[in-house]
Amino acid sequence: xxxxxxxxxxxxxxxxxxxxxxxxxxxxxxxxxxxxxxxxxxxxxxxxxxxxxxxxxxxxxxxxxxxxxxxxxxxxxxxxxxxxxxxxxxxxxxxxxxxxxx
Numbered sequence: 527x528x529x530x531x532x533x534x535x536x537x538x539x540x541x542x543x544x545x546x547x548x549x550x551x552x553x554x555x556x557x558x559x560x561x562x563x564x565x566x567x568x569x570x571x572x573x574x575x576x577x578x579x580x581x582x583x584x585x586x587x588x589x590x591x592x593x594x595x596x597x598x599x600x601x602x603x604x605x606x607x608x609x610x611x612x613x614x615x616x617x618x619x620x621x622x623x624x625x626x627x628x
Contacts, residue, residue: 540602544609548617559618565611569604577604 527535548555556562577600584596 536597536602537605540605541609543602543606544613547606547610548613555614555617559615559622562611562615562618566608566615569608569611573604573608577601 556565580600581596584599585592587595
């Protein structure tokens with residue numbers, strides 16, 4: 527499997543996990559647009575600052591296991607959370623737009 531195909535598969539998997547989490551656990555979604563946007567901001571900041579630092583510290587462990595552990599332990603959850611927070615924000619915006627039409 528090439529690196530590009532792996533990145534695509536992981537991204538699609540993270541998106542599917544986010545959709546499943548959103549439908550399986552609807553009560554964990556924020557109730558306001560501000561809350562949803564805070565989740566998006568936290569996900570972006572974590573992906574920008576925390577995940578790269580964590581990945582670089584874990585990748586140095588061992589050659590075959592380090593990158594796999596870093597991917598499954600840090601990258602996949604961060605990407606899933608980013609998709610989930612974005613889904614929550616889009617859902618809140620949709621509800622606000624439907625309320626404005628009426």
